[in-house]
Amino acid sequence: MEAFCLRWLLLVWQCFIIPVWGLDSYTAAVYEHPAVLQLNSMTPSTREEALKHMQKNLDIYQEQVHEASKQGVKIIVFPENGIHGFQNHRNVLYLYLEPIPDPNVVEWNPCLHPTEYNDIEVLYQLSCMARNGSMYLIANIGERQACELSDPQCPPDGRFQFNTNVVFDSEGNLIAKYQKWNLFILEPAYDKPKTLQHVIFNTPFAGKFGIFTCFDILFYEPAVSLIERYGVKQIIFPTAWMNLLPLLSSVEFHQAFASALGINLLAANQHHPEYNMTGSGIYTPFDFPYYYNMKSSEGKLLVAKVPIITSIRNHSLEQSESQMASAFLQEQKGEVKQGQTDLLKNSVSHMDGAEDIFHALMMFDNYTFIPLTGVQGNLQVCSNNLCCHVAYKYANTPNNLYALGAYDGRHTLDGIYYLQVCALVKCAGSGYDTCGQSVTDASDIIDFKLWGNFSTRYIYPEILASEMKIYRADSKGWNNNDFYMTKKEMSAGLVTAALYGRWYEKD
Numbered sequence: 001m002e003a004f005c006l007r008w009l010l011l012v013w014q015c016f017i018i019p020v021w022g023l024d025s026y027t028a029a030v031y032e033h034p035a036v037l038q039l040n041s042m043t044p045s046t047r048e049e050a051l052k053h054m055q056k057n058l059d060i061y062q063e064q065v066h067e068a069s070k071q072g073v074k075i076i077v078f079p080e081n082g083i084h085g086f087q088n089h090r091n092v093l094y095l096y097l098e099p100i101p102d103p104n105v106v107e108w109n110p111c112l113h114p115t116e117y118n119d120i121e122v123l124y125q126l127s128c129m130a131r132n133g134s135m136y137l138i139a140n141i142g143e144r145q146a147c148e149l150s151d152p153q154c155p156p157d158g159r160f161q162f163n164t165n166v167v168f169d170s171e172g173n174l175i176a177k178y179q180k181w182n183l184f185i186l187e188p189a190y191d192k193p194k195t196l197q198h199v200i201f202n203t204p205f206a207g208k209f210g211i212f213t214c215f216d217i218l219f220y221e222p223a224v225s226l227i228e229r230y231g232v233k234q235i236i237f238p239t240a241w242m243n244l245l246p247l248l249s250s251v252e253f254h255q256a257f258a259s260a261l262g263i264n265l266l267a268a269n270q271h272h273p274e275y276n277m278t279g280s281g282i283y284t285p286f287d288f289p290y291y292y293n294m295k296s297s298e299g300k301l302l303v304a305k306v307p308i309i310t311s312i313r314n315h316s317l318e319q320s321e322s323q324m325a326s327a328f329l330q331e332q333k334g335e336v337k338q339g340q341t342d343l344l345k346n347s348v349s350h351m352d353g354a355e356d357i358f359h360a361l362m363m364f365d366n367y368t369f370i371p372l373t374g375v376q377g378n379l380q381v382c383s384n385n386l387c388c389h390v391a392y393k394y395a396n397t398p399n400n401l402y403a404l405g406a407y408d409g410r411h412t413l414d415g416i417y418y419l420q421v422c423a424l425v426k427c428a429g430s431g432y433d434t435c436g437q438s439v440t441d442a443s444d445i446i447d448f449k450l451w452g453n454f455s456t457r458y459i460y461p462e463i464l465a466s467e468m469k470i471y472r473a474d475s476k477g478w479n480n481n482d483f484y485m486t487k488k489e490m491s492a493g494l495v496t497a498a499l500y501g502r503w504y505e506k507d
Contacts, residue, residue: 024205024206024307024308025305025306025307025308026074026075026205026206026305026306026308027071027072027073027074027303027304027305027306028073028074028075028076028077028266028282028303028304028306029064029068029071029073029075029076029077029301029302029303029304030076030077030266030267030268030280030281030282030301030302031061031064031076031077031078031079031268031280031299031300031301031302032079032268032269032270032271032278032279032280032291032299032300032302033057033060033061033078033079033082033268033270033271033299034270034271034272034297034298034299035057035079035081035082035083035085035270035272036053036056036057036060036085037085037086037272038053038085038087043092044092044095045095046095047095047119049095050084050095050096051121051122053084053085053096054083054084054096054122057082057083057084057085058083058122058125058126060299061078061082061083061126061129061139062125062129064076064078064299064301065129065130065132065133065135065137066133067301068133068135068301068303069133069134069135071303073133073135073303074135074136074170074203074205074206075135075136075137075138075203075205075206075209075236075266076133076135076136076137076138077138077236077237077238077266077267077268078137078138078139078140078238078268079140079238079239079240079268079269079270079280080140080163080213080214080238080239080240080270081140081240081270082139082140082238082240082268082270083096083122083139083140083141084096084141084142086186086240087142087189088186088187088188088189089189090157090161090188090189091157092189093142093161093189093190094144094159094161096141096142097141097142097143097144097161098119098120098121098122098123098141098142098143098144099117099118099119099120099143099144099145100123100141100143100164100166100174100177101117101174102177103167103174103175103176103177107173108173108174109127109131109171109172109173109174110123110124110126110127110128110172110174111124111127111128111130111131111172112131112172122141123141123166123174126139126141126166126168127168127172127173127174128172129168130168130169130170130171130172131168131170131171131172133170134170135170136167136168136169136170136203137167137168138165138166138167138168138211138236138238139165139166139238140163140164140165140166140213140238141164141166142161142162142163142164142190143160143161143162143163143164143177143179144159144160144161144162145159145160145161145162146158146159146160147159147160153194155191160191160193161189161190161191162179162180162190162191162193163179163180163183163187163190163213164177164178164179164180165177165178165180165199165211165213165236165238167201167211167236169203175201176199176200176201176211177199178197178199178211178212178213179193179197180193180212180213180214180215180216181193181196181197181212181216181219181221181222182215182216182218182219182415183215184214184215184414184415185414185415196221196222197222198210198222198225198226198229198230199211199212199222200226200230200232206234206306206308207233207234207308208230208231208232208233208234209232209234209235209236210222210226210227210230210232210234210235210236211235211236211237212226212235212237213237213238213239214237214238214239214240214241215415217237217239217253217254217257218415218417218502219417219504219507220458220502220504220507223235224261224458224504227261227263232263233262233263233264233308233309234263234264234266234306234309235258235263235264235265235266236266237254237265237266237267237268238268239267239268239269239270240269240270240277241254241269241270241277241279242275242276242277243276243277243278243279244276244363244438245438245439245440245464245495245496246362246363246423246425246426246436246437246438246439246464246495246496246498247362247363247421247423247462247496247498247500248363249279249292249464249468250267250269250278250279250280250281250292251279251281251288251290251292251468251470252462252464252468252470252496253460253462253500254267254279254281254283255281255283255288255290255462255470255472256460256461256462256500257283257460258283258284258285258288259283259285259288259460259461259472260458260459260460260461262285262309263284263285263309264282264283264284264306264307264309265281265282265283265284266282266283266306267279267280267281267282267283268280271293271297271298271299271300273293273294273295273296273297276294278291278292278293278294279291279292279468280300280302281302282302282304282306284306284307284309285309286307287304287307288470288472289302289304290302290470292468356370356371356373357369357370357381358370358371358432358435360405360432360433360434360435360436361436362405362407362423362425362435362436362437363411363436364411364413364414365407365409365411365419366407366409367383367405367406367407367421367423367436368381368382368383368405368406368407369381369403369404369405369406369432369435369436370403370404371401371402371403371432371435372390372392372398372401372402372403372404372424374398375393375394375397375398376392376393376394377391377392378390378391378392379392379404381404381405381406382406383406383407383408383409384408384409385408385453385455386406386407386408386420386422386452386453386454386455387406387452387453388404388405388406388422388423388450388451388452388499389404389422389450389451389452389482390404390422390424390448390449390450390451391448391449392424392446392447392448392449393446393447393448394444394445394446395444395445395446395447396444396445398444399443399444400426400427400442400443400444401426401427401429401430401431401432401434401435402424402425402426402427402444402446402494403424403425403427403432403435403436404422404423404424405421405422405423405424405425405435405436406421406422406423406452407419407420407421407423408420408421410506410507416507417502417504417507418502418503418504418505418506418507419500419501419502419503420452420454420455420456420459420501420502420503421498421499421500421501422450422451422452422498422499422501423496423497423498423499423500424446424448424450424494424496424497424498425439425495425496425498426439426442426444426493426494426495426496427439439495439496440466440467440468440495441466441467441493441495442465442466442492442493442494442495443466443493444493444494445489445490445491445492445493445494446490446494447487447488447489448486448487448488448494448497449484449485449486450484450485450486450497450498450499451479451482451483451484451485451499452482452483452499452501453481453482454482454483454499454501455503456501456502456503456504456505458501458502458503458504459483459499459500459501459502460499460500460501460502461473461476461485461498461499461500462496462497462498462499462500463485463487463490463494463496463497464495464496464497465490465491465492465493465494465495466492466493466494466495467492469492471487471490473485473486473487474486474487474488483499483501485497485499
C-alpha cells in the first residue's frame with residue numbers, strides 16, 4: 001500500500017504540479033510603508049514645499065531598495081499614495097503631480113536623462129533607485145496631463161489628474177505606467193482615465209507582469225480581465241487598503257483572490273493602523289507570506305521567493321492537486337476520523353433551526369442569518385436566489401455565538417457591485433444584532449463544510465482565524481451546481497469562513 005501511495009503521489013506531481021509551477025523562482029519584495037503624511041490638507045502652497053514633503057518618503061524608499069538589493073531582490077513594489085500621502089483637495093494635489101510620458105511612445109531613462117522633461121524630480125529619484133539597486137521598481141505617484149477645454153471630458157481647470165503606477169526596469173528605464181480605472185469614493189481629486197488600460201510589462205526573470213491598483217481588485221476590469229483574457233500570471237498590486245472585517249481585510253481577500261485565480265499577487269499596502277491600513281503579502285496559489293500588524297507603527301520589507309507559474313488554471317473551479325494528494329495519503333493511513341468524514345459528505349440528512357432566521361447588517365449589506373446551535377449540525381439560509389449551507393462540528397463545547405449568513409444583491413455604499421456571499425462568522429457578542437460586526441479574536445475550533453448554489457463562477461474562498469491568521473481550504477470546488485470548501489483541525493479559533501462571490505455581469 002505504501003508503494004502504491006508513493007507511485008500515486010509521483011503521478012500527481014508529474015501530471016499536474018510540474019506543469020503548473022516552473023522549476024525557477026525569483027526573489028520579490030513588497031514594502032508596507034508608514035507614509036509620512038501632510039496633516040494639513042490645505043498645505044503645501046508651492047511645488048518646493050510639496051517636494052520637501054515627498055523627499056521624506058523617497059528617503060525611506062531608498063533605504064528599502066538598498067536593503068532589498070542585499071537580499072537579491074529582482075522586483076520591489078511600493079504602496080499606493082506612498083510618496084505624496086492622501087491629498088483630497090484637487091489644487092493641493094496638483095503641486096505633487098508630475099508629467100509622465102507614455103512609455104509605449106517614448107523611450108526614456110529619467111536617471112540618465114533628467115533634463116528631457118520639467119518637474120520630474122520624483123521620477124528621477126525612482127529611476128535612479130531602480131538603476132542603482134539593479135531591480136525592477138514599481139511605485140505609485142500622481143500624474144498631471146494638460147487637456148483642451150473644448151474636450152467634453154476635460155475638467156474645468158484644464159488638466160487631468162491621474163492616480164498612476166510607474167514601472168522602472170533594472171536599468172532605470174521607464175517601461176510602463178498604469179492609470180487607476182476604478183477610483184474609490186475618497187479620491188475626489190483624481191480623474192478617471194478616458195480609456196481602460198490593460199498594462200503588461202515583460203521581465204527576463206519571470207515573463208509577463210500585469211498591474212492594477214487597490215479598488216480595481218473588486219472589479220472584472222481590469223483585474224480579472226488581465227488574468228483571463230491576457231494570460232497574465234504575475235500581478236503587481238500597490239494599494240492603500242482600509243481593512244473592513246469580517247469579509248474584506250487585506251490579507252484575507254488578497255490571498256483568496258490569488259488562490260482562486262491561480263496567480264502570484266505582489267501586494268504592497270500602506271501602514272497606518274489609525275486608518276485601519278495594514279496587510280501586505282506575496283501571495284501565490286500555494287503559499288502566502290504576509291504581514292499584518294495593527295499594533296506597531298513600523299513599516300515592513302517583506303521578501304520571499306516566488307515560484308514562476310508556467311500555465312494558468314482557474315483554481316476556484318477545482319481542488320488543488322497538492323490538497324488531493326494530502327487527503328489521499330491521510331485516508332490511506334487512516335488519519336481521517338469517522339466523524340470528520342461524515343461531516344464532509346456531499347449531502348446532509350436534515351436541516352436544523354429554520355425558525356431562528358434573522359437579519360443583520362454586515363459590511364453595510366442586509367444579510368439573512370441563522371445561528372449555530374449545538375456542538376454539531378447542518379444549517380441552510382437563503383437570500384434571493386442564493387441558498388447557503390454549512391455542516392459543522394465544534395472541537396469542544398462552544399464558547400461564542402456563530403451564524404451562517406447569505407447575501408445575494410447589489411452593494412452600493414462605497415461602490416456599486418453585485419455580490420453573492422455565503423459566510424460563517426463569529427458574532428461580536430451574544431446578541432443576534434452583533435453578527436456581522438468586526439471581530440479579530442476567537443477561541444472556538446470548528447470543522448466545517450460550507451457551500452452554496454452560486455450563479456457566478458467568480459468565488460473567492462476566505463478563511464480567517466484568530467489574530468488575523470489566514471488558512472487555506474482543505475478542499476474546494478464545484479459539486480454539481482454548488483461551490484463548496486472544507487476545513488478541519490485548525491490550530492486557531494475561527495473568525496470567518498466565507499465564499500465571497502462576485503457577479504460581475506450584474507454590476
